[in-house]
Amino acid sequence: MKSRINNEYNTIIFDLGSVLIDWNPRYLYRKIFATEEEMDDFLQNICTPDWNEEQDAGRSLQEGTEMLVATYPQHEAHIRAFYGRWKEMLAGEIADSVTLLRQLKESGKYKLYALTNWSNETFPLALVEFPFLQWFDGIVVSGREKQRKPSPTFYQLLLDRYQVSPEKALFIDDNLRNVKAAEQQGIDSIHFIHPEQLKDALITKNILN
Incomplete structure (x- = not known):
């Protein structure tokens, strides 16, 4: 997918596990x-x-x-x-990724959402453990919705629920399978490898300075 420039984005969608939260x-x-x-x-x-x-x-x-x-x-x-x-x-939060999330939040330029494959029974524990989850404008949890990435309907559920235009959204996930599925839905995406790589990608897209 051809990368878009900053003024075309108004929404950033994060995966949680292995992007912001070190779960293994x-x-x-x-x-x-x-x-x-x-x-x-x-x-x-x-x-x-x-x-x-x-x-x-x-x-x-x-x-x-x-x-x-x-x-x-x-x-x-x-x-x-x-x-x-x-x-x-x-093992805790991935601190450098959370710093990037904080910068995006404090910029006030973007709606921030999470789209996560996570059991609805264990996710409440994460909400207690990781206060930064409150920074999101919305979180869509697979176990609650009884569908998960890479199902196209799971991405569409977030787009519909929060009235997100796919052409104005950026999706970040560590699982290449999920990234490709998002791109099939018309959502520009970053395959997360590590926080420094994510930072560089956000700078390249003129989302961060």
Whole structure:
């Protein structure tokens, strides 16, 4: 997609996990498994990203957990730890990204929204943990809406709810799959790698000085 210039943007949409919030199951499971190999095998084959995304899409934590326990009873304790000790997967805010968010907020030039794949059962914990989430003009949570990125209807839901014109919006996400889906909806996007790269991209687009 051809990049637009600053005066054509009035809305910036952020992903949360791995962009503004440092969430990673490995922070918990390194405490549980003796080796990285054991941990990686568990997270790649049992508590997989695809399984977790079903909870992000609205399946209850209990249903998701009990389904896996029934399938892998030998791993019951480790499976139950995923949501039982979920807060241990949070390492805190990504400070340099939050600084950029603050600068955008204080500029007063843009509406700020978040579009996040997140369980509706765990998201309230994030609201308590991360006060900067209150800076957004709106947050669309997949678990609440029972749909998730990269579904086109999930992006459209945010556009419709907040009367956002896709041609005036910029979307930021660490997952290239989600970035491509946003671009298919006509939303210019940045594939987030790290805060300095994001800052450079925002400067290039004349959004930040």
